[in-house]
Amino acid sequence: MKGLIISADGAEDRELFYPYYRLKEEGIEVEVASFSRATIRGKRNLEMEVDLTLKEVKVEDYDVLILPGGKAPGKLRQDKDVLRITQEFFREGKPIAAICHGPQIPLSAGLLKGKKATCAPSVKEELVQAGVDYQDEEVVVDGNIITSRLPKDLPAFSRELMKRLK
Amino acid sequence: MKGLIISADGAEDRELFYPYYRLKEEGIEVEVASFSRATIRGKRNLEMEVDLTLKEVKVEDYDVLILPGGKAPGKLRQDKDVLRITQEFFREGKPIAAICHGPQIPLSAGLLKGKKATCAPSVKEELVQAGVDYQDEEVVVDGNIITSRLPKDLPAFSRELMKRLK
Numbered sequence: 477m478k479g480l481i482i483s484a485d486g487a488e489d490r491e492l493f494y495p496y497y498r499l500k501e502e503g504i505e506v507e508v509a510s511f512s513r514a515t516i517r518g519k520r521n522l523e524m525e526v527d528l529t530l531k532e533v534k535v536e537d538y539d540v541l542i543l544p545g546g547k548a549p550g551k552l553r554q555d556k557d558v559l560r561i562t563q564e565f566f567r568e569g570k571p572i573a574a575i576c577h578g579p580q581i582p583l584s585a586g587l588l589k590g591k592k593a594t595c596a597p598s599v600k601e602e603l604v605q606a607g608v609d610y611q612d613e614e615v616v617v618d619g620n621i622i623t624s625r626l627p628k629d630l631p632a633f634s635r636e637l638m639k640r641l642k
Numbered sequence: 643m644k645g646l647i648i649s650a651d652g653a654e655d656r657e658l659f660y661p662y663y664r665l666k667e668e669g670i671e672v673e674v675a676s677f678s679r680a681t682i683r684g685k686r687n688l689e690m691e692v693d694l695t696l697k698e699v700k701v702e703d704y705d706v707l708i709l710p711g712g713k714a715p716g717k718l719r720q721d722k723d724v725l726r727i728t729q730e731f732f733r734e735g736k737p738i739a740a741i742c743h744g745p746q747i748p749l750s751a752g753l754l755k756g757k758k759a760t761c762a763p764s765v766k767e768e769l770v771q772a773g774v775d776y777q778d779e780e781v782v783v784d785g786n787i788i789t790s791r792l793p794k795d796l797p798a799f800s801r802e803l804m805k806r807l808k
Contacts (some may be wrong), residue, residue: 489688493656494663500797501664501804520686522655631666638667
């Protein structure tokens, strides 16, 4: 089993590192993809090495997609490779787990309309306007899409994610 | 079941947050103790709320002690409440998990001499000089003491910790 994290500079540090270490704790390989192979610097300057570029991602190599929040999703959602990758995970029924600003990515990929989801409070209105059934819960699961609001929801977010990987 | 994290300003952010969220993910309550009830600021300025002061800690309330690294253990190891708490966890056979600079605390509490342990590379010489059987491994377990070297060892550190809590 193998997980893919898509992120970029400005990521929320805890949302980037917690799932990264958590999958490894479970013995699951994890790779990080970004715009380039340059090291990602989180909002608090924690550094995460990048394994491959977005263009290099082959969805067939992975079983789960993780989308941390922070300032990264605002840029990532405009990238056509990110949208292609996210849509492909969805089509293949593989779990997509997005937290905080992360849900902006499946939203831009056209995957959230009419579905139950949550996100950071500052992103809520955008989801509501796009026809998402917004829920103010620590974690929301609709089909293969798992969403959470904030770093403090990481325990619940990860619990649901692990349930799906077992 | 309940865990206690002892830390202070200058903590290594990931070593503070990973076990905190990880125990919660497992449905285990966690409390953070420090010199005062003021919010802890990690090395990268991530903030962690404090539940109680070191003086207020009653070891009987907890099942596991976690000692993150960074700059915090250098100050904590000089505090007599920290040493009392750590010794009491040890005497009662409750797991003590220390990472990075964290092992300086059980070292100062007189609990590591003659035992196998690991720590941050910069702390290694201190352990060796004090008669610790230093091991360059991602995680080392000797009796109820679990030690690791660096943030990248958090998956192995947490895996061993969870094994002992189940």
